[in-house]
Amino acid sequence: MDHVDEILRQWNRERPDLDVGPMGLIGRLGRIVHYLTREMDKTFAAFGLTGASFDVLATLRRAGAPYSLSPGDLLATMMITSGTLTNRIDQLEKAGLVARASNPEDGRSVIISLTETGLATIDAAVTAHVETQKRLVSVLPAEERDLLDVQLRAFLAGIAARS
Amino acid sequence: MDHVDEILRQWNRERPDLDVGPMGLIGRLGRIVHYLTREMDKTFAAFGLTGASFDVLATLRRAGAPYSLSPGDLLATMMITSGTLTNRIDQLEKAGLVARASNPEDGRSVIISLTETGLATIDAAVTAHVETQKRLVSVLPAEERDLLDVQLRAFLAGIAARS
């Protein structure tokens, strides 16, 4: 009987006509992600980052040397809009973690690169981040965790296919 | 091989020292919630609501007649800060969906109530919302859905206990 059950119980009393089964599943997903995000944000903050800025740096870092991508490349892998990305890059540029350069091959495009400071920051931050994530999922035994991952994969595939 | 797998593959190449297992699980959770939120927001928008305003109205509705709670009561069941709640109530009051009244028993406190319009709005919106949720979870067979719910319940319990 967790907090979500209490919500469902109230709906059952007030609106017995509603089938609130899906609400329980989706509600738990939302709460879990809410808690996880909060905890991970603490790790990011320790490196002067937010979840938003971490994502940009991590995407550049994962791409491999020379750690350069266009905004369009970044957009293709991040679930955000172009205006949001522009804003993120502005902040990171101001902080000296990335640099914008014009693309000699396409005047419409620019190239975003990690600076030396940016590279050092993301390498340290991701190490700590992975440790935080390890701690957060450790509340489940390894076997259950693997099973959960399998199910989430199926769920994500089903949802993403319709979006 | 979904999008999350591609991210893990990149990390493996660039930083083989990292154990990215937990990142896969947490990443899928985040993406699923992101997609679900997007879809549910469309339903809310059809009733002139946002996820934020829906939550307040729904909490008042679930409480039963006379659909009145204090901001403190609302805060206890919603994972937001007091400043955020004040802002939400301001918007809803402006829209005529809730009303603020002073609490005769405690001068520090106020009572938030659904208006007639607010009650009609949330009753219609929650009916549509439940349908949307049903559609969203229908990508999984009922059995897998139930199993997933059981596992999420365990995960949530573990995380919430540490927060």
Added chain:
DNA sequence: TGGAGATATCTTGACGTCAAGATTAATCCA
């Protein structure tokens, strides 16, 4: 070759959120 349409990025304006602190009222007990 030059104009129409496509493409890449940025700008604008409106929200939602949080952390930290301010304000006002109630309570406790010396």
Added chain:
DNA sequence: TGGATTAATCTTGACGTCAAGATATCTCCA
């Protein structure tokens, strides 16, 4: 009883996000 403490709500300021549209550049083909 009255000053200190606690409690409930609101205010402020800084961000992050999105949708819609603006700007600049490229590409294609008549």
